[in-house]
Amino acid sequence: MPPNTDLEVIRKAQIIDAALRTIAERGCADVTMDDICKAAGLSKGGLAHYYKSKNDLFKAAFQEFFQRIFVRGDETMSTFSDPLEQVLSFEWLYNIDDPDVDTGYPILYDFMSIAVHDQEYREIFSDWINNWVKLLSKAIRLGQSRGSFENVDAESAARTISAIYQGIATRWYLAPEKHSSEWAVDSLRRSVRGLLVSYENTVSKERRKKPKIVNVRK
Amino acid sequence: MPPNTDLEVIRKAQIIDAALRTIAERGCADVTMDDICKAAGLSKGGLAHYYKSKNDLFKAAFQEFFQRIFVRGDETMSTFSDPLEQVLSFEWLYNIDDPDVDTGYPILYDFMSIAVHDQEYREIFSDWINNWVKLLSKAIRLGQSRGSFENVDAESAARTISAIYQGIATRWYLAPEKHSSEWAVDSLRRSVRGLLVSYENTVSKERRKKPKIVNVRK
DNA sequence: TAAAATATACCGACCAGTCGGTATTTAGAC
DNA sequence: GTCTAAATACCGACTGGTCGGTATATTTTA
Numbered sequence: 465m466p467p468n469t470d471l472e473v474i475r476k477a478q479i480i481d482a483a484l485r486t487i488a489e490r491g492c493a494d495v496t497m498d499d500i501c502k503a504a505g506l507s508k509g510g511l512a513h514y515y516k517s518k519n520d521l522f523k524a525a526f527q528e529f530f531q532r533i534f535v536r537g538d539e540t541m542s543t544f545s546d547p548l549e550q551v552l553s554f555e556w557l558y559n560i561d562d563p564d565v566d567t568g569y570p571i572l573y574d575f576m577s578i579a580v581h582d583q584e585y586r587e588i589f590s591d592w593i594n595n596w597v598k599l600l601s602k603a604i605r606l607g608q609s610r611g612s613f614e615n616v617d618a619e620s621a622a623r624t625i626s627a628i629y630q631g632i633a634t635r636w637y638l639a640p641e642k643h644s645s646e647w648a649v650d651s652l653r654r655s656v657r658g659l660l661v662s663y664e665n666t667v668s669k670e671r672r673k674k675p676k677i678v679n680v681r682k
Numbered sequence: 683m684p685p686n687t688d689l690e691v692i693r694k695a696q697i698i699d700a701a702l703r704t705i706a707e708r709g710c711a712d713v714t715m716d717d718i719c720k721a722a723g724l725s726k727g728g729l730a731h732y733y734k735s736k737n738d739l740f741k742a743a744f745q746e747f748f749q750r751i752f753v754r755g756d757e758t759m760s761t762f763s764d765p766l767e768q769v770l771s772f773e774w775l776y777n778i779d780d781p782d783v784d785t786g787y788p789i790l791y792d793f794m795s796i797a798v799h800d801q802e803y804r805e806i807f808s809d810w811i812n813n814w815v816k817l818l819s820k821a822i823r824l825g826q827s828r829g830s831f832e833n834v835d836a837e838s839a840a841r842t843i844s845a846i847y848q849g850i851a852t853r854w855y856l857a858p859e860k861h862s863s864e865w866a867v868d869s870l871r872r873s874v875r876g877l878l879v880s881y882e883n884t885v886s887k888e889r890r891k892k893p894k895i896v897n898v899r900k
Numbered sequence: 901t902a903a904a905a906t907a908t909a910c911c912g913a914c915c916a917g918t919c920g921g922t923a924t925t926t927a928g929a930c
Numbered sequence: 931g932t933c934t935a936a937a938t939a940c941c942g943a944c945t946g947g948t949c950g951g952t953a954t955a956t957t958t959t960a
Contacts, residue, residue, distance in 0.1 A: 508942070509941050586856055620868075727906060
């Protein structure tokens with residue numbers, strides 16, 4: 465008799481969900497299998513039936529996590545048609561009320577701290593970045609073809625911008641008193657502008673109106 | 683007999699050193715007190731005499747770590763007099779042969795993953811950032827007073843640049859195949875230029891020589 | 901020789917994984 | 931259809947080992 469694949473899919477999703485919630489809440493180091501069992505509404509044995517070790521479960525959970533974040537980014541970006549808006553479409557990362565933000569940051573930092581010591585995790589990270597970079601590259605090339613972006617190497621610039629997103633995110637999330645959402649968004653826009661939008665485009669489009677600096681604090 | 687304060691200083695340094703080395707090597711989650719004892723050449727009881735709990739020891743170790751990194755940055759920066767060079771003086775962060783890089787990244791990522799769930803750690807992080815920002819702000823103001831930087835808010839820009847440093851660092855360290863040191867340095871320079879150096883300054887200083895894009899790979 | 905410094909032995913909490921068992925579902929025989 | 935055998939799904943007690951912390955013993959130092 466073949467296993468009940470529907471049930472398996474349901475259960476695994478249920479377990480991964482529980483794992484991600486628990487990891488986000490307490491941090492990898494403090495999460496026990498019992499915690500996840502309770503969160504998933506399953507017993508130890510029941511969970512073991514689907515994931516044979518903690519490592520297995522965690523790896524699957526992280527994979528799912530990155531998949532979700534990517535889908536989220538992809539979907540959000542595709543709601544814009546202007547290339548600059550597309551590049552800036554990840555600003556939801558700096559919205560503390562966003563449900564994905566709540567759980568995403570703790571999980572990401574836990575993940576990275578493991579990745580430092582685990583090649584397999586670094587590969588997952590690398591794949592995720594590459595997907596992200598593909599999205600950004602497409603938007604950058606579009607902007608270049610329209611003449612609104614400078615003619616830099618698109619992939620390299622995409623990697624830079626994606627890195628800047630994350631750098632700003634780290635400050636914004638871990639030291640929020642001095643790094644408000646406004647600061648984050650403003651920093652991102654200035655950076656992207658400095659990297660992609662040439663002076664000529666700026667003046668022609670904005671009639672040389674120099675943007676006022678806003679010193680933002682919460 | 684009064685406690686031998688000299689010895690205490692020596693032993694504590696010895697223990698902190700051992701802790702940092704061990705954390706960098708194996709990651710917080712996998713470090714035991716025994717590991718640190720062995721690395722420090724002390725017994726369990728000996729170590730307990732100076733740090734009464736693992737938490738105490740780790741906190742002290744991280745404090746020391748950030749202190750060291752800051753001193754390193756401060757010293758390196760002070761070897762430059764040109765403001766732009768000062769702002770860019772942290773490029774040693776992207777040199778894999780640098781001894782501080784070896785141990786620094788693992789420790790930093792471990793630290794951040796704990797900070798997510800620990801207010802006290804976040805404060806240490808925040809203080810560190812503030813010190814870093816002070817250094818950068820000073821350089822930025824210097825550049826502005828000389829007319830080579832745009833007249834943006836110095837502290838805000840310093841925070842942005844420091845965030846960019848770290849964002850690039852994350853990619854460079856965790857996904858090195860696609861993020862070479864050349865990419866990191868190039869990304870940083872472009873970003874800083876885009877944020878601080880006005881178009882007028884660029885043309886006047888460089889005779890409008892548009893920089894060639896270098897697509898860097900390892 | 902007394903206090904400090906260090907070592908050793910040990911305790912108890914914790915936890916991942918195991919295992920025997922039970923309940924439930926499915927497949928095939930008739 | 932329905933009975934049976936077998937596979938699957940799930941449970942929870944148990945185990946073996948780990949590790950932080952502590953109590954006590956020993957050595958060093960002033």
